[in-house]
Amino acid sequence: MTDEKKPPRRPRSDGQRNRENLLTVARTAFTAGEVDIALDEIARRAGVGIGTLYRHFPNRDALIEAVYRIELDRLAEAVPALAAQHPPVEALRAWMRLFVDYIAAKQMIAPALNGLVGGTSALYAHSSTVLQNAIDQLMTTAVASGDMRNDVEPIDLLRALAGVSNYSAGPGWENSAKRLVDILIAGSRTSAS
């Protein structure tokens, strides 16, 4: 009963192509600041029917999640390298800065951030878990090294960062977020800094 049955047919090429188009159009639109773009409009720009969009992505959140999923996986993959190159606390700092950079570069939009770090929505479960594992790992190492307190919830740090980035209004928000990284790190250290 595990995974028997027929060898499934290879996915249709037009289906994959349409999916790619939709993702590209959506990513472009989000990056351009068109956060509230109608899904019909995305379908139109991608040259597919609205039904096709909804088959691939059953609702708006699913599309958003898919747009950012690849980027977030990449963010998580950066952990080992950082851990190897820096002492624990600096690795954590570097990764948090990377998180801010990604938000800035990809114009990650508020619903995505909230889904990722607020996380009741099952849709964001994958990316949310990936992110949490990443920072948990870095934090655990830093705690073990004795540099960080052990009563800090890593996810709180992410939420705080997402908080500053939400509605990244003023031109200085990125610097603001970088400063916050330092504050959060400093505030999480053991007394024997």
Place this chain on the structure above:
Amino acid sequence: MTDEKKPPRRPRSDGQRNRENLLTVARTAFTAGEVDIALDEIARRAGVGIGTLYRHFPNRDALIEAVYRIELDRLAEAVPALAAQHPPVEALRAWMRLFVDYIAAKQMIAPALNGLVGGTSALYAHSSTVLQNAIDQLMTTAVASGDMRNDVEPIDLLRALAGVSNYSAGPGWENSAKRLVDILIAGSRTSAS
């Protein structure tokens, strides 16, 4: 040309009553978790027509802002007492905790928080300014006393707190927010703590 002309007629009593009803219904709904309640439904529960709702509050954000305005003013008014009773850093800490308490007690909803601390929307300008003045004042005092660094943007701290509170999902979010307050304070102190 300043404010001459006729003595304006006293506002109609039914108008004020309707406005109050709408605010009460909206606040009750928000507190009960009905964040996405339709405006038509709010008007229905308040026993007024939809047109009446829209005359008093031209859009959803305006209604939300009005619901929380009074509470936020009260939050700002707490500053002098706190400043008188505590040393600078502790006054700041106490106020930040109060901020978290308010968010929890009033079930302050995400759009309100984002409007308040993200603040491009002109609608939230009043409350946003009130909040910023409050924390600016506390922070300035703490910096002057030599306990806090002077390169910390007070608004960043608020945003961080709002971030954890956004989508206050898990049952522990309030403790989480309280812990974050301590982290932020600790991270903002001068080296000579």
Place this chain on the structure above:
DNA sequence: TGTTAAGCGGAGGATTCCTCCGCATATACA
């Protein structure tokens, strides 16, 4: 009590989300 401006209220236009299902075609196999 009469005048009048302030306020009421709901029909309905506009927008967006999402579903449904008949039609088209890429894939697999002979």
Place this chain on the structure above:
DNA sequence: TGTATATGCGGAGGAATCCTCCGCTTAACA
């Protein structure tokens, strides 16, 4: 290559929501 069929396409349209518009009602004032 030809055929069978599952997979995918696409858009009409129902439902929900936002917001506007304007004729009717009524509270305030003299």
